[in-house]
Amino acid sequence: MILGRAFEDMCAQMYYREKMFGLVHLYNGQEAVSTGFIKLLKREDSVVSTYRDHVHALSKGVPARAVMSELFGKTTGCCRGQGGSMHMFSREHSLLGGFSFIGERIPVATGAAFTSKYRREVLKRQIVIM
Numbered sequence: 001m002i003l004g005r006a007f008e009d010m011c012a013q014m015y016y017r018e019k020m021f022g023l024v025h026l027y028n029g030q031e032a033v034s035t036g037f038i039k040l041l042k043r044e045d046s047v048v049s050t051y052r053d054h055v056h057a058l059s060k061g062v063p064a065r066a067v068m069s070e071l072f073g074k075t076t077g078c079c080r081g082q083g084g085s086m087h088m089f090s091r092e093h094s095l096l097g098g099f100s101f102i103g104e105r106i107p108v109a110t111g112a113a114f115t116s117k118y119r120r121e122v123l124k125r126q127i128v129i130m
Contacts, residue, residue, distance in 0.1 A: 004031035004055035007064060011054065011071060021073050024085045027052045035059045046094045046116065048109040051086035053098030060093045 008028045015024040027034070030052070038047060038059035049056040057067050062078050070077030071085055078090050089097040096112055099105040 001031045001035040003064065004035060004058055007054060007058060007067070010068075014071075020071050020085075022084050024071065025052045027055045031055050044094060046096050046109075046112040048096045048105045048112065049088070049098040050102075050105065051098055051100040053086070053088045053095075056098065057088040057090065057093070057095055060090070060095045062088070062090045062093050062095060066090075 005028070008026050008031070011020070011024055012026055012028070014020050015026075034049075034056045038056065041047070043061075047056055047060050054067055054071070057078065058064060066076065066078040067088065068077075069075075070079055070081060070083055070088060073081040073084065075081050077083070078088055083089060083098075086098050086100040089095060096108055097105075099108070
């Protein structure tokens, strides 16, 4: 949670100095929400986020350097600099992305939940993160 607040504060500084491209939607003051519920999840549990997804990515285990690189549009970012502030994704951390439109994450989250339940109950196998 402390990392999330420090990270968001640095994002705000860089954004207001016009060092970042595009829009940056900050999550200041809300870090406890994502940190609290994500820490209760298992490693293989998926997270689908909104466009305020920096702290979600950090809480899910995406390295801070990869998230910040993404915000600066660098190829070392978690989406190779193509996702920006609103579209963080990390397969290895089960972060299925941040979505900028309000309703578009619902089908993705529903599909992820169905897949998880189907694999566990019907196929009788655990989800393996690659």
